[in-house]
Amino acid sequence: MKKPLGTLASLALGAAVWGHFEAGWVRMRSIPVTIPGLPEELDGLRFVHLSDFHLGFPSRGELAVERAIEWTAAREPDLVLITGDLLSRPGAEGKLRELLERVPGSLAVLGNHDFESSQQGEIRTILADTGVAFLDGDTTEILGIGFAGVKGFAGGFGRRALGPWGEDIIKSFVREAVEEALKLESALARLRTDKKIVVLHYAPIEATVEGEPREIYPYLGCSRLEEPLGRYRVTAVLHGHVHNGAPEGRTSNDVPVYNVALPLMRKLTPQHPFLILDV
Numbered sequence: 520m521k522k523p524l525g526t527l528a529s530l531a532l533g534a535a536v537w538g539h540f541e542a543g544w545v546r547m548r549s550i551p552v553t554i555p556g557l558p559e560e561l562d563g564l565r566f567v568h569l570s571d572f573h574l575g576f577p578s579r580g581e582l583a584v585e586r587a588i589e590w591t592a593a594r595e596p597d598l599v600l601i602t603g604d605l606l607s608r609p610g611a612e613g614k615l616r617e618l619l620e621r622v623p624g625s626l627a628v629l630g631n632h633d634f635e636s637s638q639q640g641e642i643r644t645i646l647a648d649t650g651v652a653f654l655d656g657d658t659t660e661i662l663g664i665g666f667a668g669v670k671g672f673a674g675g676f677g678r679r680a681l682g683p684w685g686e687d688i689i690k691s692f693v694r695e696a697v698e699e700a701l702k703l704e705s706a707l708a709r710l711r712t713d714k715k716i717v718v719l720h721y722a723p724i725e726a727t728v729e730g731e732p733r734e735i736y737p738y739l740g741c742s743r744l745e746e747p748l749g750r751y752r753v754t755a756v757l758h759g760h761v762h763n764g765a766p767e768g769r770t771s772n773d774v775p776v777y778n779v780a781l782p783l784m785r786k787l788t789p790q791h792p793f794l795i796l797d798v
């Protein structure tokens with residue numbers, strides 16, 4: 520009697536272990552996305568957008584991240600954009616360094632997870648050492664396209680966004696979102712390029728959050744980040760963070776917004792857990 524029970528237990532354990540790792544499996548598939556209005560001379564440029572690595576010990580997504588970096592490096596894209604949550608837990612600093620060394624010249628913003636274990640300083644050192652530009656209200660111009668990046672913050676969307684009212688702690692919370700939006704706005708004001716791409720961790724619109732439980736919408740982004748996007752005629756916005764949201768939406772001024780949280784990509788296009796913008 521003992522043996523079959525033992526076998527069943529092993530099977531159950533085997534299935535659980537397989538399920539755990541299968542969630543981090545990678546299968547590749549391409550989804551072409553067209554950005555309307557880009558000039559002809561940019562035709563054929565290839566950007567890769569990677570997000571939400573959530574490395575650390577333990578990390579079931581590490582294999583997917585390795586494959587994504589391997590795939591990216593092999594195709595020598597014109598630019599790699601990374602939208603935060605590089606480390607979720609300690610224990611993967613060496614792995615992060617090793618992966619980023621394979622995509623030098625990338626642009627990155629940090630995410631909320633990068634702050635969780637107070638590792639943001641160390642992550643910034645790794646970014647600097649590996650030649651990845653860190654954007655925190657900063658801008659850069661590459662191939663005639665201007666890039667502006669901030670982490671962003673939470674607070675909710677539209678008329679229901681949290682207002683700076685009541686207790687000091689609520690005011691401080693709202694102030695964080697306002698300051699991130701101001702950083703983005705002043706970065707955009709400095710860009711002189713016709714084409715501008717914004718890189719965020721948090722979502723600037725509700726449309727790419729749809730699919731998540733409604734109760735957590737306000738923690739996934741803030742429409743205060745949307746305000747500067749229309750004013751400065753941004754070409755496209757890339758963000759991460761929203762693991763169960765929608766991959767694409769538009770601001771009220773019709774700016775396309777792409778959500779490329781790695782866990783979302785693994786579900787939607789499991790063969791290809793990242794977005795290629797074919798411009």
Ligand SMILES: [Mn+2]
Nearest residue numbers: 604630631760
């Ligand atoms: Mn996040």
